[in-house]
Amino acid sequence: MNSATDPQQLLKQHFGFDTFRPGQEQVIRTLLAGRSATAIFPTGSGKSLCYQLPALMLPGLTLVVSPLLALMKDQIDSLQARNIAAQRLDSSLDEASYRRVTQEIRSGQLKLLFVAPERLGNERFLNLIRGLQISLLAVDEAHCISSWGHNFRPDYLKLAGAAKELKVDRVLALTATATPQVSIDMARAFDIADDDIVNTGFHRPNLELRVTSCHHAERATLLVERLRERPAGATIVYVSLQRHAEEIAEHLVKAGFDAKAYHAGMQSEQRVATQDAFMHGKVPIICATIAFGMGVDKADIRYVYHYHMAKGYESYMQEIGRAGRDGAASICELFACPDDCTTLENFVYGDTPDTESIQSLVSELLDAGDEIDIAITDLSRRHDMRQLVVNTLLTRLELSGIIRSEGHYYGNIRFAPKGSSDEILAHYPANQAAFMRKLFSCCSKARKWISLDMETAMAHTGQDRGVILRALDSLQHKGLAELQLAGYRQRFRRLHQTVDLSALSKQLEDTFHRHEQMEISRIESMLAYAQSATCLTARLLDYFGEPIEPCGHCGICLGDQPAALHQRQHTSIKSLDLSGFQQLVAQHPKALTRPRQQARFLCGMNSPAVSATRGLRGNPLFGSCAPVTFAEVLATRNTSD
Numbered sequence: 001m002n003s004a005t006d007p008q009q010l011l012k013q014h015f016g017f018d019t020f021r022p023g024q025e026q027v028i029r030t031l032l033a034g035r036s037a038t039a040i041f042p043t044g045s046g047k048s049l050c051y052q053l054p055a056l057m058l059p060g061l062t063l064v065v066s067p068l069l070a071l072m073k074d075q076i077d078s079l080q081a082r083n084i085a086a087q088r089l090d091s092s093l094d095e096a097s098y099r100r101v102t103q104e105i106r107s108g109q110l111k112l113l114f115v116a117p118e119r120l121g122n123e124r125f126l127n128l129i130r131g132l133q134i135s136l137l138a139v140d141e142a143h144c145i146s147s148w149g150h151n152f153r154p155d156y157l158k159l160a161g162a163a164k165e166l167k168v169d170r171v172l173a174l175t176a177t178a179t180p181q182v183s184i185d186m187a188r189a190f191d192i193a194d195d196d197i198v199n200t201g202f203h204r205p206n207l208e209l210r211v212t213s214c215h216h217a218e219r220a221t222l223l224v225e226r227l228r229e230r231p232a233g234a235t236i237v238y239v240s241l242q243r244h245a246e247e248i249a250e251h252l253v254k255a256g257f258d259a260k261a262y263h264a265g266m267q268s269e270q271r272v273a274t275q276d277a278f279m280h281g282k283v284p285i286i287c288a289t290i291a292f293g294m295g296v297d298k299a300d301i302r303y304v305y306h307y308h309m310a311k312g313y314e315s316y317m318q319e320i321g322r323a324g325r326d327g328a329a330s331i332c333e334l335f336a337c338p339d340d341c342t343t344l345e346n347f348v349y350g351d352t353p354d355t356e357s358i359q360s361l362v363s364e365l366l367d368a369g370d371e372i373d374i375a376i377t378d379l380s381r382r383h384d385m386r387q388l389v390v391n392t393l394l395t396r397l398e399l400s401g402i403i404r405s406e407g408h409y410y411g412n413i414r415f416a417p418k419g420s421s422d423e424i425l426a427h428y429p430a431n432q433a434a435f436m437r438k439l440f441s442c443c444s445k446a447r448k449w450i451s452l453d454m455e456t457a458m459a460h461t462g463q464d465r466g467v468i469l470r471a472l473d474s475l476q477h478k479g480l481a482e483l484q485l486a487g488y489r490q491r492f493r494r495l496h497q498t499v500d501l502s503a504l505s506k507q508l509e510d511t512f513h514r515h516e517q518m519e520i521s522r523i524e525s526m527l528a529y530a531q532s533a534t535c536l537t538a539r540l541l542d543y544f545g546e547p548i549e550p551c552g553h554c555g556i557c558l559g560d561q562p563a564a565l566h567q568r569q570h571t572s573i574k575s576l577d578l579s580g581f582q583q584l585v586a587q588h589p590k591a592l593t594r595p596r597q598q599a600r601f602l603c604g605m606n607s608p609a610v611s612a613t614r615g616l617r618g619n620p621l622f623g624s625c626a627p628v629t630f631a632e633v634l635a636t637r638n639t640s641d
Contacts, residue, residue, distance in 0.1 A: 007032070010053055014082050021046045023200040027172070028054055031136060036171040036192045038142070040183060040199040043176040043321025044297070048075060051138035051172050055111045056084065060133030063168070064114045065159060066140045072114040074297060079112065086112040089119060099476055102128060106477075117144075117155040120162040123409045124473070124485060127466050134168045139190075142173035143314075146185035154388075154395035158405070160189045176202075176321060177314045180545040202317065202544050203551070206324045209536040210333040210555035211529075213563040219307055219335050220248065224255045226305065226333065227285070233302025233330075234278070237287045238319055240308040240343050248307060249287040259285035262292045290315065299326040305333050309340040311347070312522030313529070313543045336530035338568035341523055342629055348519040349630040350605035352512050353393070354596035357383045359505045361393065365403070365492075366499055372403065372492040375411070384590075384597060384609040389512075394492075396508055402499060403492040409465065411487030414449045415475060424480045432471075435461065439471060449484075533562040571627035573636055578602070581621055588613050595637035599625075602633050 007028050011017050020028075023041055027050040030037040041047045052075075055062035066072050072088045079086035087101045087110055104110045105128060119125050137159075139145070145156040163171055171190040178186065178199075187197055214222055223237065239245050242263040252259035260274045260283045271291075277283040279298050286292060287307075304323045310316035316334075324330030361383040365372055376394075380387045397403045417424055421440055425433040442460040444451045457468050475481035525543070532539050537551035550557050581602070585592045591609035592598050600607055601616075604623025610616050625633045 007053055007057070010056055011049075014056065014084065015049065015053070021049075023198045024049055027198050030196050030198075031170055031172060032057060034170060035196055036173075036190055038173045038183065038186055038190075038192050038197040038199075040175055040178050040197070042200070042202050042204055043318060044299075044325035045176075045200065047140070047174045047176070050174065051136060052079065052084070052112065054136060058135035058169075060108075060135040060169075061105070061110060061129075062112045062136040062138060063129070063134050064112055064138045064140065065117050065120070066114055067116060067144065067153065076114060084112070085110050086114070088114040089125065090116060099479065102473070102477060105129065105132070117153065117159060120159060121155065121405075121408045121490075123407055123465070124469055126166075126407075127469050128473070129166065134166055136170055136172060137163050137166075137168040138172045138174065140174050142186050143175040143178050143182050145173075145189050146182040154391045157189075157395050157399070163190065177317050177544070179314075179543065183545075201546050202541055203537065203546065203548060204321075204324065205551070205553065206327055206329050207320060207537075208329065208331045208553050208555070208558075209320070209540070210331065210560065211336050211532075211536065211563045212333060213336050213530070213565050215566055216337050216339050219337065220251050222335060223248070223305060223307065224252070224257075226303075227252070227255075227257060230303065230331070232284065234281070234298060234300055235285045235303040235305065236292065236296075236301060236319075236322055237285065237305045237307050238292075238310070239287060239289060240340060242289060244308070245287045245289055249285075252285060252287070257285055258283055259287055262286050262288040264289065264291040290319070296322055297325070298322070300328070301325070302328070302330050303333070304330070305335065307335055309336065309338075309344060309523070309530070310334070310526055311344050312519070313525055313540060314522070316526065316529075317540065317544070334530060336527075336563050336565055338527060338565050341527065341568065342627060344523050345520060346603045346605060346626070346630045348516055348523075349634070350600050350603070350607075351386065351389055352516045352596070353383075353385050353389055353509075354594050355505070355509055356594055357385055358393070358508050358512075359501070361385070361390070362397075362505050362508065363501055365397070366494070366501065368494075370494050371406075372494060373489060374492070375487065375489045377488075380608045381612060384607050386608065392512075393508060394490075396511060398492075400504075400507075402494070402496055402504070404495055406491035406493050408488065408490050409454070410485035411454075411489045412451075413454060413472065413483075413485055414451045415472060415481040415483045416448050417450065417475075417481045419480065424475070427478055427480060435463075436471060439468065527565070530563050531565055532556065569627075570629075573625055573628045573632055576624060576628070578621065578624065584619065584621060588616060591616060595634060598637040599630060599634040602637075603628070603630055 007025065011020065023039065024046055027037050027039045031054045039047050039050050051062055051064060072090070076086045076088055085104070087104060089101055093101065105113060139159055144153040145159065173186045173190055173192065183197060187194070212222065227235070237248060239248060242265045245261040245263045249259045249261040260277065262271060262274050274283070274286070275296070278286050301323045304320050306319070310319060320332040323332055361379060376387050376390050379390050398405060421437070425436055428436055438461050439457060442456050454465060454468065458464060461468065472483055476483040529536070529539055533556070535550035535557050536554040538548050541548055556562065585598065591613045592601060597607065597609065601610060601622060602625035604626045606617065616622065
């Protein structure tokens with residue numbers, strides 16, 4: 001624990017601030033008192049300090065769960081610059097870096113460790129931190145724990161169980177976009193008392209919200225006009241698709257602006273370079289998908305333009321939250337075009353599994369016996385569901401009490417020794433060396449790599465998986481071998497012997513369809529927002545349970561007329577040439593047999609089965625119905641021969 005006992009003193013000493021921002025001190029003192037807390041603060045209002053400062057005052061380790069690698073990296077760089085011991089564990093680390101971080105964890109040197117939520121289900125990681133004093137678990141973007149949240153992630157649902165298993169002293173749930181229902185869900189999950197939910201409100205008086213109605217063909221010209229008529233400043237232009245980011249950035253460059261594209265399809269090095277250039281003011285304009293978001297903490301962003309419609313109030317709040325973090329006046333303008341809704345809706349529909357896929361996956365699980373051993377990647381391919389959808393389905397089965405997780409493990413374990421057996425064993429005391437020799441004796445040796453079958457090793461040594469994994473980790477920790485783990489698998493135990501497959505499948509299907517309709521309603525809510533005749537700020541904040549009087553600084557309050565949206569253009573599937581599609585279906589039955597599979601393909605939505613079929617994504621019919629509503633395409637496939 002830090003020698004300083006006053007948070008105010010540490011605030012000045014380590015972070016250079018004289019005073020706390022609203023809500024920060026209350027959250028910090030709640031945690032220091034030994035209680036869990038929720039911090040619902042606007043984007044850019046200092047949520048991170050609520051766990052960074054207590055980490056310095058509490059004994060042991062503060063474990064921070066964050067969904068974004070970029071966010072972790074930026075925070076760690078900032079903390080290390082202040083001489084605060086912080087590190088991350090993720091798949092991007094090389095062998096030497098991984099070994100260094102694990103050594104710092106074991107030695108107690110670290111104060112803060114950043115990980116993705118999925119790592120709390122990682123067998124190797126749990127073995128590493130089990131038994132350590134974890135004084136604080138900080139869960140960033142905690143709204144992901146709620147099925148009512150806008151980017152629900154099933155791995156978040158397991159964090160509450162992991163906190164109990166690891167005997168975490170206290171939990172801090174943080175978010176900038178929690179509706180009243182989501183706030184309740186977060187508090188229930190982590191046993192947070194109502195009095196320890198700190199909500200400072202969402203109102204950002206320095207943000208001027210505007211809506212401009214336009215046709216899709218007008219937007220490029222409109223954007224150039226806005227950039228020319230307003231004072232220069234750091235700008236984000238949000239778009240729906242990766243290709244749009246490239247196209248619009250190119251258009252702006254031709255118009256004389258210094259702009260770059262940013263999206264998940266770019267090489268990692270290119271994304272990092274582009275983000276760094278923007279953060280340091282070398283590139284003033286970024287045209288980006290939502291991949292450019294939570295990891296961005298630049299204080300002086302003056303403009304956020306939504307070139308395409310946002311997919312809901314939550315997303316919109318997060319994205320405009322990038323602007324004006326320095327408190328200076330900033331403009332957030334939405335180019336409202338109802339035609340965008342087709343693309344947004346198709347994203348939603350594309351994630352909903354069909355009845356047959358749900359039934360076949362559930363049937364496979366129930367037929368596996370009491371002990372279920374699976375690989376998510378295999379299930380994804382066999383049943384043509386994205387891995388996130390498979391994880392969601394498994395989580396629903398856990399919540400329904402059908403199965404119980406027995407942990408995660410790696411099916412393929414191998415290591416490359418850096419010396420002979422005798423040289424390696426010389427680094428261990430006699431009793432440990434004897435165990436390691438026994439372990440080596442049951443391995444399969446190749447030219448470089450030595451493979452280990454865990455079941456064989458457990459039987460041969462008489463030890464459990466945890467002991468064997470710790471022994472292998474010690475080889476890497478000591479620099480005696482390079483360790484590789486692959487073949488990520490999960491174990492479940494079936495709890496109910498008698499299950500009505502049909503009823504269970506229907507229940508799961510209904511759950512997915514309810515989520516689908518909820519996401520569609522979010523899109524519709526943005527259309528209603530865009531046509532608002534009353535204060536835009538008040539309408540947005542009301543959704544988050546914060547009623548305010550007209551703000552006086554949005555477009556409507558400043559005298560703009562309510563946006564009169566253009567009629568949504570409708571392309572009929574009957575107007576498109578789909579000749580040859582039935583022949584394509586006959587050629588690729590695994591990928592294109594079922595109506596929803598066909599609809600996804602025609603609307604340009606990838607799937608595991610399409611990805612696994614060579615040349616299918618390159619077929620001219622892939623995405624040929626993108627301008628058509630998914631519902632119409634699906635209806636035609638349901639009635640086709």
